[in-house]
Amino acid sequence: MALVKTWYSPEDAAEKFGIGKPRVLEWVEEGLVRCEREKGKVVRVNIDDVRLEVEAMVRES
Secondary structure: OOOOOOEEOHHHHHHHHOOOHHHHHHHHHOOOOOEEEEOOEEEEEEHHHHHHHHHHHHHHO
């Protein structure tokens, strides 16, 4: 059982890391961030995947 919240809305994930929602959705479309969809719309993203991409983005800059 997870002790930490793992799935966030794309908006909440973007806000948590100070990045734009479009960036999060771009990572989803590239297959870098797992997501849950409802009726074709991304409703939740895996925050651990988002964290990894943010860390990679910071390392590259």
